[in-house]
Amino acid sequence: xxxxxxxxxxxxxxxxxxxxxxxxxxxxxxxxxxxxxxxxxxxxxxxxxxxxxxxxxxxxxxxxxxxxxxxxxxxxxxxxxxxxxxxxxxxxxxxxxxxxxxxxxxxxxxxxxx
Amino acid sequence: xxxxxxxxxxxxxxxxxxxxxxxxxxxxxxxxxxxxxxxxxxxxxxxxxxxxxxxxxxxxxxxxxxxxxxxxxxxxxxxxxxxxxxxxxxxxxxxxxxxxxxxxxxxxxxxxx
Numbered sequence: 303x304x305x306x307x308x309x310x311x312x313x314x315x316x317x318x319x320x321x322x323x324x325x326x327x328x329x330x331x332x333x334x335x336x337x338x339x340x341x342x343x344x345x346x347x348x349x350x351x352x353x354x355x356x357x358x359x360x361x362x363x364x365x366x367x368x369x370x371x372x373x374x375x376x377x378x379x380x381x382x383x384x385x386x387x388x389x390x391x392x393x394x395x396x397x398x399x400x401x402x403x404x405x406x407x408x409x410x411x412x413x414x415x416x
Numbered sequence: 417x418x419x420x421x422x423x424x425x426x427x428x429x430x431x432x433x434x435x436x437x438x439x440x441x442x443x444x445x446x447x448x449x450x451x452x453x454x455x456x457x458x459x460x461x462x463x464x465x466x467x468x469x470x471x472x473x474x475x476x477x478x479x480x481x482x483x484x485x486x487x488x489x490x491x492x493x494x495x496x497x498x499x500x501x502x503x504x505x506x507x508x509x510x511x512x513x514x515x516x517x518x519x520x521x522x523x524x525x526x527x528x529x
Contacts, residue, residue, distance in 0.1 A: 333515045344505065344519040345460070360516075394460065398515050403448055403467055405515055409459035 304329055304397050306408035314414045315385050322381045323411045325395030330375035332400040336368070339392040339410070348393075351378040385415045418443040422506050422520035429496055429527050437491040437523045439480075439506035447508040449473075449482055449489040450517070454503045463491075463504070501527045 305328040315321050325334065334351040349370055350358040357370035372378040382389050395408040423438040441447065451463040451473070464473030466482035466489065473480050480491045489506060506520040 335515055337517075344521045345517070346519075347516055350515070396515075403509075403514075404462060404465065405450075405509070405517060406462070407452075407460040 303404065303406050304331055304399075306395055306397060306406060308395055308408040308411050310411055311409065312412040312414075314416060316416055317386055319385055320381055320383045321385065321413060322379050323393055323395075325378045325380070325408055327376045327397050331397040332375075333398050334372060334378045335396045335405070336370060336378070336380045337394045337396060337407075339394065341390065345394065348380070351380075382413065385413070387415045389413065390415045418447070418508060418510050418518045420506050420508055420518055420520035422504075422523050424521070425503075425524035427523060427525045429525070431498055431527055431529055432495045433527075435491070435493045435496045435500070435525065437504055437506075437525070439489045439491065439520060441487050441489065441506075441508050443487075443508055443510055443518075445511040446484075447510050448514075449480070450507045450509070451478070451480055451489070451491050452505040452507060452519075454505065454522075456502070460505070496525070496527045498527045498529055501525060 307326045309324045336348040337345045339345045347360050348363045351372040353372045369381045392410040392412045394410045419442045448467045450465045452460045453463045464475040466473040469484035471482045478493045503522045503524045505522045507517045
């Protein structure tokens with residue numbers, strides 16, 4: 303299965319600032335996704351990162367708040383913009399291959415917004 | 417829409433006890449079903465999966481059977497260890513939206529020596 307590296311693993315941010323999370327995969331993957339896990343809660347899909355085009359966002363998530371890039375088959379970034387304490391969460395990158403019925407997750411990026 | 421319902425935790429057990437975590441789902445068509453585990457301070461790992469009715473997924477002594485008639489995918493382990501202490505998530509992927517997992521709320525399991 304794919305090996306996923308996320309950076310940063312954790313960060314403490316100030317209200318109103320933005321932070322970009324990177325997701326690097328060790329092999330070419332078909333699909334990449336970004337999930338959010340708020341404290342003590344389950345995971346929610348933010349968006350599907352599409353190579354070379356705009357991401358596909360789930361209900362309740364918008365591009366202005368969570369801009370996503372995916373310039374190639376192995377790399378994606380998620381930016382959390384204009385952060386507030388409510389954005390304090392673990393953000394997880396996940397990937398899958400065509401025909402592989404398994405989703406692999408990165409270790410996550412734990413953001414704390416003060 | 418699709419949804420997953422898990423029993424609430426925390427579930428506290430003694431070592432070598434039998435563990436069951438109930439999971440039921442609502443979905444159209446034939447979803448794939450998964451159990452993921454999150455150990456303290458770590459990321460999410462796939463524990464087991466089942467892709468069609470009556471399939472049994474198994475791994476590390478854990479088992480779950482895809483029951484379409486009861487729309488369930490209960491997780492079981494016959495004899496838990498302290499190292500099984502973690503949060504367990506049931507999830508489904510609808511047949512028409514692969515990769516978009518719908519997660520249950522998660523069940524924390526605490527195994528004491």
